[in-house]
Amino acid sequence: MAGVAGSEATTISAAELTERLAPILAEYAGKDGAVISLLQDVQEEFGFLEPSAMTDVADALDLPVSHLYGVASFYSQFYFEPRGKNVVKVCTGTACHIRGAPAIQARLEEQLGIGPGETTADLKFTLETVNCVGCCALAPVVSINDRVLNRREQRKLKGWIQTERAEEPTSQEGAS
Numbered sequence: 302m303a304g305v306a307g308s309e310a311t312t313i314s315a316a317e318l319t320e321r322l323a324p325i326l327a328e329y330a331g332k333d334g335a336v337i338s339l340l341q342d343v344q345e346e347f348g349f350l351e352p353s354a355m356t357d358v359a360d361a362l363d364l365p366v367s368h369l370y371g372v373a374s375f376y377s378q379f380y381f382e383p384r385g386k387n388v389v390k391v392c393t394g395t396a397c398h399i400r401g402a403p404a405i406q407a408r409l410e411e412q413l414g415i416g417p418g419e420t421t422a423d424l425k426f427t428l429e430t431v432n433c434v435g436c437c438a439l440a441p442v443v444s445i446n447d448r449v450l451n452r453r454e455q456r457k458l459k460g461w462i463q464t465e466r467a468e469e470p471t472s473q474e475g476a477s
């Protein structure tokens with residue numbers, strides 16, 4: 302199942318939640334039909350649709366929270382689990398598959414210690430698979446935060462992962 306490896310739950314205090322949510326709720330106060338935009342802003346603020354934030358948004362809109370989840374689950378752009386600071390994507394489309402994507406995926410799973418759809422407990426990495434990102438000439442394709450890496454750049458992935466892992470957490474990590 303997708304999620305945060307190690308089940309390390311993120312926590313956020315009620316006070317912090319209120320403080321971070323207030324400007325968003327204020328911006329959308331009285332604006333009907335702006336649920337998608339509001340949820341996008343919530344996700345941008347917390348990195349995903351944080352459950353307590355969803356409850357507060359539902360209260361503010363006087364809607365059942367199930368309605369918000371129903372809307373959000375319709376769109377692939379919304380995430381219900383924390384995501385890593387770095388989103389590593391392995392293309393598993395046909396061209397990439399033929400040119401070695403399964404081995405690359407296996408190597409990344411081993412190096413990151415997570416499977417596709419999962420996020421490391423330190424919230425530094427999320428691993429995903431995608432179907433053809435439209436750069437088949439570069440196959441096999443890996444991207445980091447939507448920057449496509451060519452084969453030469455992919456050779457530096459292991460070192461990059463080690464460097465990122467060793468870095469001190471930023472304020473973003475673990476905050477959401």
Ligand code: FES
Nearest residue numbers: 392394397434436
């Ligand atoms: S199949 Fe991977 S980029 Fe097209």
